[in-house]
Amino acid sequence: MNGKNIVAATFVDTNAQKLNAVNPSTGQIIDGDFDKANEQLVDEALVAATDAFAIYRSINKDVKAKFLNVIADEISAITEDLVKRASVESGLPAARLQGEVGRTTGQLRLFANLVAEGSWVNAIIDTAQPERQPLPKPDIRRMLIPIGPVIVFGASNFPLAFSVAGGDTASALASGCPVIVKAHPAHYGTSALVAEAIMKAVGKTGIPKGVFSMLYDDGFEIGSALVKHPLTKAVTFTGSFKGGMALVKLAEQRPIPIPVFAEMGSINPVIFLPKALETQAETLAKKYAASITQGAGQFCTNPGLMLAIASPALDTFKKALSEAISLIPSATMLTAGIAHNYNELASEIIIDDSTSILGISNLKDKDLQNQSQALVAQIDAADFIANPKYREEIFGPYSLLVVAKNLSELEAAIAVLDGQLTATLMAESEELKNYSSLVNTLTDKTGRIILNGVPTGVEVCAAMQHGGPFPATNDSRFTSVGSTAIYRFVRPLAYQDWHPDLLPDELKNGNPLHIFRTVDQKLTNHE
Numbered sequence: 001m002n003g004k005n006i007v008a009a010t011f012v013d014t015n016a017q018k019l020n021a022v023n024p025s026t027g028q029i030i031d032g033d034f035d036k037a038n039e040q041l042v043d044e045a046l047v048a049a050t051d052a053f054a055i056y057r058s059i060n061k062d063v064k065a066k067f068l069n070v071i072a073d074e075i076s077a078i079t080e081d082l083v084k085r086a087s088v089e090s091g092l093p094a095a096r097l098q099g100e101v102g103r104t105t106g107q108l109r110l111f112a113n114l115v116a117e118g119s120w121v122n123a124i125i126d127t128a129q130p131e132r133q134p135l136p137k138p139d140i141r142r143m144l145i146p147i148g149p150v151i152v153f154g155a156s157n158f159p160l161a162f163s164v165a166g167g168d169t170a171s172a173l174a175s176g177c178p179v180i181v182k183a184h185p186a187h188y189g190t191s192a193l194v195a196e197a198i199m200k201a202v203g204k205t206g207i208p209k210g211v212f213s214m215l216y217d218d219g220f221e222i223g224s225a226l227v228k229h230p231l232t233k234a235v236t237f238t239g240s241f242k243g244g245m246a247l248v249k250l251a252e253q254r255p256i257p258i259p260v261f262a263e264m265g266s267i268n269p270v271i272f273l274p275k276a277l278e279t280q281a282e283t284l285a286k287k288y289a290a291s292i293t294q295g296a297g298q299f300c301t302n303p304g305l306m307l308a309i310a311s312p313a314l315d316t317f318k319k320a321l322s323e324a325i326s327l328i329p330s331a332t333m334l335t336a337g338i339a340h341n342y343n344e345l346a347s348e349i350i351i352d353d354s355t356s357i358l359g360i361s362n363l364k365d366k367d368l369q370n371q372s373q374a375l376v377a378q379i380d381a382a383d384f385i386a387n388p389k390y391r392e393e394i395f396g397p398y399s400l401l402v403v404a405k406n407l408s409e410l411e412a413a414i415a416v417l418d419g420q421l422t423a424t425l426m427a428e429s430e431e432l433k434n435y436s437s438l439v440n441t442l443t444d445k446t447g448r449i450i451l452n453g454v455p456t457g458v459e460v461c462a463a464m465q466h467g468g469p470f471p472a473t474n475d476s477r478f479t480s481v482g483s484t485a486i487y488r489f490v491r492p493l494a495y496q497d498w499h500p501d502l503l504p505d506e507l508k509n510g511n512p513l514h515i516f517r518t519v520d521q522k523l524t525n526h527e
Contacts, residue, residue: 001085001192003034005041005216008048009202009209012041019218021188024091024339025332025368034188037215037222045213046231049149049178052210057146057176058504059207061115061513067205068112068173071165072105074197082193086159089187091332091370096295100160107167107460111174114483118515120144121490123506125519128497138497141507144490146176148233151226153247154184154191155238156334157298162480163187164194164214167460168236168261171485173211177233181214182223186335188216220246227251227260234489235260238300238480241393241471248474261488263480265393266421266472267304268455269414271442273435275428276452277313282320284426288399289324291454293361293374296331297397298338301422301455304393307381307402309410314403318358321376321401325359330371333396339370342396346375349394354383358401372396378403381413391418411438419469419476420446422455445469447476 003018004011016035023030056064075082083097090097114120121143128139150172155162162168164181172179183191195214202209215222227235227250235251237244237260244262251260272284291303308314333339349355361374374397381404384390390400404410423446425432425439432439442449447468458466464482467473473480478488495503505512509527516525 001032001189002196003032003188003192003216005035005037006195006199006212006214007041007045008052009199009212014038014041019185019188019216021089021186022336023088024335024370027336027369030088030189032189032192034192034216037217039222039225041215042222042225042229045180045215046149046226046229048210049180049213050210050231052178052208053146053148055208056178056211059176061118063205063207064174064176065112065116067201067207068108068115068170070201070204071198072108072112074200075101075105075108075165075194078193078197082160082190085193086187086190089190090159090334092159092295092334097160100158103460104160104165107161107170108165110460110483111170111486114486115174118506118513119517119525120483120486121506121515123515123517125507125517127520140494140496141498141503142492142494143504143506144487145493147489147491148177149231150177150179150489151232151235152179152181153223153235153237153239154181154187156184156186156338157295157300158238159184159187159190160194162238164191165198167481167485168238172234172236172489175486175489177489178211179213180226182226183214183216185218223247224250228254230254230256233258236480236488237262239264240395241265244474259488260474261478261480262474263300263421263467264471264473265300265395266468267391267393268301268420268422268424269305269307269417270303270424270426270455271410271414271438272306272308272314272317273425273427273431274309274311274313275431276426277308277311277317279428281313281317285317285320286324287454289321289328291456292376292399293325293328293331293397294456296333296372297374298334298395299456301458302397302399303424303455304399305391305402306399307404307410307413309404309406318378318401322359325374325376326362328361328374328397330361330373331397332368333370333372336370338395339372342372342394342398345394346373346396346398349375349377349398349400354387355379355400361397374398376401381405381409384413385416391416411441414438414441414445417445419472421466421468421472422446422448422450424450424453424455426452447472447479
């Protein structure tokens, strides 16, 4: 594990301040020194990325696909060391991290397959009609092209799948864009191991070295410099609302603004309809106790809000949920800062006159630091509607149950919600037809609507939408998970009346890449 900054897939020597990762469960510094980056390295990385972009943007799709697959191979080869280091730096269990390695390599291979097939460029061809009257029609051909160097901010809660070689990096590389990663300070060592795997893949496939760089920092200086640099073309971020909006504002203040794709969290409302509670109150309580506390609640899709109409079945659900929560042990949170914020906000709920406590976990390991105890609170719908503070995310194993007097009050509570990553309905099939208005309101507020499931767990596939109306994300038209995440890093370009031999292969006559294209309004993969 090398702690030097990486510029153009090359370790860089600097006489820099040394940074260290910290074990969140013990507070002890972990072995390994990492060099703090400076603005000179920011400039060098972006100049190298821009130079590499001139080649990488047009590189053969099969070479690009091989590059992504080799990155996945190199990460798989270090799984044991990677899981050990990530577990020490994050406090997450080995089993969870082994799954995250699989998700990380799976994402890379998903994008490799997408690139190899090639149709994702959305090639559209309208052939010329020179005899058209009163004016001839020109030959116009359009496709998506990459935009240039992308800055990726590693996330705290997914040290692998949303980090150095995570979904943002994989989709940016797949689109033809170089990547500069700002390593997350919570897992320097994990980042270093993955970065070296990418460097090996660059060497093995002959990809231009400037396609990948990674810089270390323990504050905001390097991140700010990366966003403001004139050669940066896009930014990705997964984290808090405050952090995401700070990056959005920096990007907007540039002489030439650039897109920031910020996923900023969500409280992910779950609505329990009456019939569902009547038939399976205790089962639902156990299911949601597990979902609320999974990963110490440190998921952007954690069910932080539950809503239902008062009833005897709801009372049964509440009792079972309280019992289930009380048996769940405390867990180590990702960082001291996250643990402090959670415990502070949870304490405010406990002493809040408007809320009552349904359940709190009572098993706490006093030998470990940065522990979180699960907490479920209850509030009346009228108080929830009146005070926006109850609609703010508490990042951790927490959820708030909102109890409405009737359907009208339930709908009013849903109406005041902000944009969400997910919304979930627990319902019996026959009762859904009676709640069409409620369903329509939910669809306007979320990027993914779930029926009879839990929001935790985001499948990596073509149909996934991980993004939602503001403030869940700053641009609800895009996703940060799944193959369509590639569309964040491209823009359309139309070629008018170009000589056929000068066109990109994707737009040439004869369809040399054999991809699906829309030709004169018909989708075809023929010539």
